[in-house]
Amino acid sequence: MTIKDKQAQIVEEFSFMEDWMDKYEYLIELGRKLPPLEDASKTEKNLIKGCQSRVWLDVKREDGRLYFRADSDALITKGIVSLLVIVFSGHTPREILDADISFIDQIGLREHLSPTRANGLLSMIRQIQMYALAASAENPA
């Protein structure tokens, strides 16, 4: 599935949920389902700055594709990073850098996050793009 398709799927899923309590409960479920990172990957390097809770993002490169794993000590945050992992994991650096990230606005996530939270989300996306940029510079496809 392309990044675009995955985003469309998320937007559709959220469209069935009426109130924000439901959306948060859904994010909490996603958070629970996301496999935890082992402590060895919860390094200072993987820690994302600018979040209210601690968030770690780990990346692996295989066959020219990036695979992300993430964790957080807060569940809702974990649910949100889980969305990012679903959307971006398994794609090439080029695909990631070219992607138009629209689902966050479409599901109304940004306006429902406090500005501190929204900044945290932005930091996560930026970190993903940085990884992609570094990978494409190392090994231009």
Place this chain on the structure above:
Amino acid sequence: MNIAHIREQFPALHQKVHGKPLVYLDNGATSQKPKMVLDVLQEMEGKINGNIHRAVHYLSAQCTERYEKARTVVKDFLNADSEDEIIFTSGTTASLNLLAFSFGQTYVRPGDRIIVTEAEHHSNIVPWQMMCQRTGALLEIWEVDDTGALDPKKLEQILDKSEEVPKLLAITHISNVLGLVNPLAEIIQIAHYYNVPVAVDGAQGIVHKKVDVRSLDADFYAFSGHKLYGPTGTGVLYGKVKYLEEMAPWQGGGDMIETVSLRKGTTYAQPPLKFEAGTANFIGIAGLGAAIEFINGLNIKLIEDHENEITQKAIEALGQIDGCKILGIPGTYYGKTYEKIPVFSMTIEGAHPSDIATLLDRMGIAVRSGMLCAEPLLERFGITSVLRASFALYNTLEELDFFVESLKKVLKILR
């Protein structure tokens, strides 16, 4: 007058957020303002507006009078000796930065020591660290124990450590995390025995305790208007005149000078104006005066009883929640009674504060989560985040119940 009457005077309390009636429990961060204060701001912004201390015209005179009247109101509120001891600033942080700069400039030399406690807000840490960098002084830490209380013996150890006594002790009246009221009078007595002046961060203290700087014998006392039902961008630094007269000014500009000469140099005004460079937030300060007059008009005994009841009931109710641990429990530590204001920072097993706060927000409840600008204290307890519910005089017991019940619901979702 009862709490319901008091509530009526705070328009912001009567609104809905996310379609739910607001339950505002983030008063430790900032308080809502009574109509009396809002009216002053509106009248002055819209009508009675002229720059103070400068012109002879009517509006300027009106504003100067209101600004200086606020100084008298603050002086009386603190039971200070004179208006000259009251410096207006933009808030606690500005007060402490001013103090750290001016005090450091005048009294602190390389190798000197400054004491801060481990329970301080960043505002009462970072300015001192910066001062140490400027002057070559060293920061000494008065550590808290496992309960968050401060052992006076440890202070004496620091004071006794070398021939040169430290230049200053900077300590909070009430920690914004623990809510415990430090036995300031005793602590100041110890410090003064060693001839060490004491600077108090009163951001939380001024809101919940009667502060008498003379009987406390505090050398400096800093607080913000916005936590005291007054306007944002207002604050006070109280300082004993003997220090203020000697201390170098912080910022230069209009109002703080006596004469300015490009050739002969500049001489400064007497305190407090020496420390009030530039156009002050005179409208806000007039509003701060109104806020204090509002408080003066309340039955303080009733408010104290009300806040104590909230504190007791909250500790009981939260204690019954599985895995909930409150930071700062009132009691007797080192032979001193530590009271607690209605500020409840907690950790709850199996649920992250930011998740709890996010879901409570959906139910109309405003609480804080995170480090509360007190990273060293949280680190001391080995935690990275707390949930904090902080009550003001207008919060009700029903709001406490609603908070506890909602918290239980949220925990069912999260755990």
